[in-house]
Amino acid sequence: MSKASNKLECENCPSKGQGIFCQLEGMALHDVSDHKVVNSYKKGQTLFVQGNPPYGMYCVSTGNIKVTQVGEDGKESIVRIASAGDVLGHRSIFTDQFYNATATAVEDCTVCFLDKKYILKLVEQSPSVACNLIAKLGRDLGAAEKRISSFYQKNVRERLAELLLLLKESHGVEEDGKIRLNIKLTREEMASIIGTASETLIRFMSELKQEGFIEQKGKVIYILDEPGLLDFANITY
């Protein structure tokens, strides 16, 4: 057997302050660190598969993970992207249903795991964890509702601009007066998120570039004109 791994303590987590356990202190946080299993995933490796039984919750420390659903026609669509501080598999813990999506690393990631019994015990004992989980479920529901209305009310061009703005919120980093999207998604993945074909996405990306809203260097996307993109997305906030 190989040597025991050096464990990533919650105290030293790169996403500290963003997760649902982050309000725990002292012994309680130490207990979480002691109980969890920390693993690294390479790009393309799966954490769990749609249709299989859940046995715990995953907490993303670093990296991005795509959550996909395969429909009855066999077509895969990206439901959401989980990033540092996000949790995965939390709904299945409470509903006791099979996973209704597959989670796959889109880049190298570090992910912590806590088993179901331990999570349920934590929820009973720590109001902050329970409240953070409820808040997380509420945000997930809000995002899902927004996505459904977006699919009905917006055209592909608007949905693409909206996606870029959402990625700016979750992965945007200021760099030389523009905003770099710190996530590398393929065109197929981006097309899957907004529910269109790759060819259509490529056409509208070119349009956004020509109009000076965005710029692309390799796989990295930069947002140059956020107000213009907001207008393009037909968003009035």
Next chain:
Amino acid sequence: MSKTFDIETIQPEQMKKLEVHLCPKLYQRQQDLIYEGQIPHVGFLLIEGEIIFTKRKKIHHKLKPGQTFGVNELLRNYPLKYTATIIAGSKVYILDKSTILELKEEERDLLDSIRIAL
């Protein structure tokens, strides 16, 4: 085939005792449970079907019903040297850390009998 990780075979009477504490889980789809170099999230006791261990895409070992793996690695925080893939339609008992610690309190003999080093 040699194995360099812990696989234990559970006897029928031990299985009956475990059934009190665990409920079977069905894997409807094939899935990589653990990748080479990762620490298992839970231990698995195979009831039906097959779990295949591979290294660099070569099959190293196949777990048969009644055999368990991952418990020692989980408790000792050791990575597994192989990728473990469960075949669609397989049924397992999942031995998570909380359950193992409960068994340690309540069923020490059972735990000792399946030779889980605590």
